Amino acid sequence: MSLTTAQILDLAPDASSRKAGQDQAKPQKWAGLGRAGTVIWGEIKGSGASPYRTVADLAGPASKCTCPSRKFPCKHGLGLMLVDAASPLAEGEPPDWAAAWMKGRESRAAAAETRAKEPAKPVDERAQAKRRQAREDRVAAALDELDLWLRDLMRRGLAAARSEPYAFWDRMAGRLVDGQAPGLARRVRALPGLIAAAPQPGAPRPEAALGLGLGRLALLLRAARRLDALSPEQAAGVRAALGYPVTAEEMAARPDHADTWAVLAHAVEEEDRLTARSVWLVGRASGALAQVIDYGTAGSPLPPAPATGQDFSGSLAFQPGDPPLRAVFREGRAGPAAGAALPGAGSVAAARDAFADALSHAPWLERWPVRLGSVRLGRLAASTAAFAAGDASGSLALRAEPRLPSLLAVAAGRPVDLFGLYDGYGLQPLALVTEGRLYAMPAQGTQPVLLQVA
Secondary structure: OOHHHHHHOOOOOOOHHHHHHHHOOOOHEEEEEEEEOOEEEEEOOOOOOOOOOOOEEEEOEEEOOOOOOOOOOOOOHHHHHHHHHOOOOEEOOOOHHHHHHHHHHHHHHHHHHHHOOOOOOOHHHHHHHHHHHHHHHHHHHHHHHHHHHHHHHHHHHHHHHHHOOOOHHHHHHHHHHOOOHHHHHHHHHHHHHHHHHOOOOOOOOOOHHHHHHHHHHHHHHHHHHHHHHOOOHHHHHHHHHHHOOHHHHHOOOOOOOEEEEEEEEEEEEEEEOOOOOEEEEEEOOOOOOEEEEEEEOOOOOOOOOOOOOOOOEEEEEOOOOOOOOOEEEEEEEEOOOOOOOOOEEEEEEHHHHHHHHHHHHOOOOOOOEEEEEEEEEEEOOOOOOOEEEEOOOOEEEEEEOHHHEEEHHHHOOEEEEEEEEEEOOOOOEEEEEEEEEEEEEEEEEEEOEEEOOO
């Protein structure tokens, strides 16, 4: 198998790596190129006396290079895969260093499978309960402080809140981090950005955005105080929103959802010092949507994930929550897509209903994935600068962003299927299907292009 150029570029950890990888994608720069199944390898001259040895498994996708880069994949890994995408490498016997890497991957996979079958180690339930209670107490204190802060803020009014410096919001967020409620801290830190944002199509006015953000905080706070009155899945969703992690034991007990999962899009965001990558999938048979989130740092890169436009044939396990969305990969393998399609795509009215249903279960949700089928993209009648996706049942405003002109150009006035995130005001497009082809927004960066991935 080979990945497409768009799928490979979507794996780049940042815009500079993407550009550097394209610079390395020249066959004349490489020596000893070859492949064995889904594994490819080659050597490329670097700054030292010895060439860098690069190997990649396209089925992961995963790569390894002897260069000193801390980015994964590095520019050489991207370049090697791009060379293969342009012209598939010839089959051959892998050199010793590539064979050793392949054997190591097989050994690690076998060891992981063995560990999964081993009986769980005994747990000190008393110590575990003590740690759990200590965190509950800290979170309860953080909720009390947030409640007092919100009440004081609302007594002074939103106009006064808009004049507060960033330090005002950051102090409260810091207290929530200390209280082990990082999910609440993230929401508080986002509030000054809502105030400072300029009005734009498909987004609420700054004052409305601030009021909405504070309202969601208050609703989440109220729900956190009533966990005993909620269903187990709803309570789990609240705890996840507060920032409680889901333990390995909890995930082990979750059922598998087997399907052929179409990978629609990747999205990469910076959260404090972490890089968060969301992989958006939809089951071809079930039509279920899933979001797999991984975090990485400079010293701990993001794990391999199926590329945009591929199919993941296997199982996902959904984390507790209502409505279910966030998931983790279980057993399975990525491969070429069965076809470019958006299972479960429906009308604009159906998308609005899906968003309303999600809010009825978790009213503090900030956005929700929706699928639109056979919609046309065009200007809103009331504005020459705003665009929307619409059909006979209504329309959704499109968020203004640099890649919107490319989206409109690819659609070219034809009916298209559209996948994106809706927040009640506007739709942030992530992928588009037209004439049997899947186009996706680049995972990161602001370059005004779409990538054809399948």
